[in-house]
Amino acid sequence: MPRNTTTKAASKRSSGTAQKSDETMLKELFLDELKDIYWAEKHLTKALPKMSKASTSQELSNAFQNHLTQTEGHIGRIEQVFELLDTPARAKKCDAMEGLVKEAQSLLEELPKGTMVRDAGLIIAAQKVEHYEIAAYGSLVQLAKTMGENEVADILAQTLDEEKQTDQLLTELAVSGINLGAEEEPEE
Ligand SMILES: [Fe+2]
Numbered sequence: 001m002p003r004n005t006t007t008k009a010a011s012k013r014s015s016g017t018a019q020k021s022d023e024t025m026l027k028e029l030f031l032d033e034l035k036d037i038y039w040a041e042k043h044l045t046k047a048l049p050k051m052s053k054a055s056t057s058q059e060l061s062n063a064f065q066n067h068l069t070q071t072e073g074h075i076g077r078i079e080q081v082f083e084l085l086d087t088p089a090r091a092k093k094c095d096a097m098e099g100l101v102k103e104a105q106s107l108l109e110e111l112p113k114g115t116m117v118r119d120a121g122l123i124i125a126a127q128k129v130e131h132y133e134i135a136a137y138g139s140l141v142q143l144a145k146t147m148g149e150n151e152v153a154d155i156l157a158q159t160l161d162e163e164k165q166t167d168q169l170l171t172e173l174a175v176s177g178i179n180l181g182a183e184e185e186p187e188e
């Protein structure tokens with residue numbers, strides 16, 4: 001019967017001696033997500049120079065270059081957070097970021113060099129990356145607040161803002177001409 005099942009499950013939960021508190025589990029979840037984004041940011045420092053080099057327009061190339069500098073700052077902030085939480089800074093492979101970067105690479109293989117279509121493709125790939133980061137940092141900021149770690153929340157909120165600004169800049173670059181240029185290009 002459903003009622004019995006619930007009671008059994010509840011007593012099983014409370015009887016475990018090595019039972020972790022919700023607080024501990026929340027901190028573990030937070031650290032796990034922090035390790036994920038730490039890996040992702042480090043991975044991006046290798047991808048962004050390639051994206052900058054692959055860009056056709058100088059504006060897009062500069063945007064990637066500037067975001068590389070910001071990304072190095074994001075890594076520094078994550079290390080600051082690890083320190084505040086008395087935990088060694090460790091990265092944990094982020095399959096999602098690995099996949100997003102792979103997608104960007106295959107786009108570059110498909111799209112001809114020196115075209116605005118290539119830039120349009122790069123912007124799409126980069127915005128997917130930014131949206132992943134926005135989701136990750138948005139969640140981390142919320143979790144930190146729930147944990148009462150307001151300093152940590154403030155530090156990560158700065159990065160969240162920069163990711164949002166970058167996403168916005170990429171939209172502006174697309175709207176301001178790259179997509180239009182791509183449409184006007186003669187088909188092969
Ligand atoms: Fe970042």
Ligand SMILES: [Fe+2]
Nearest residue numbers: 130133163166
């Ligand atoms: Fe980013």
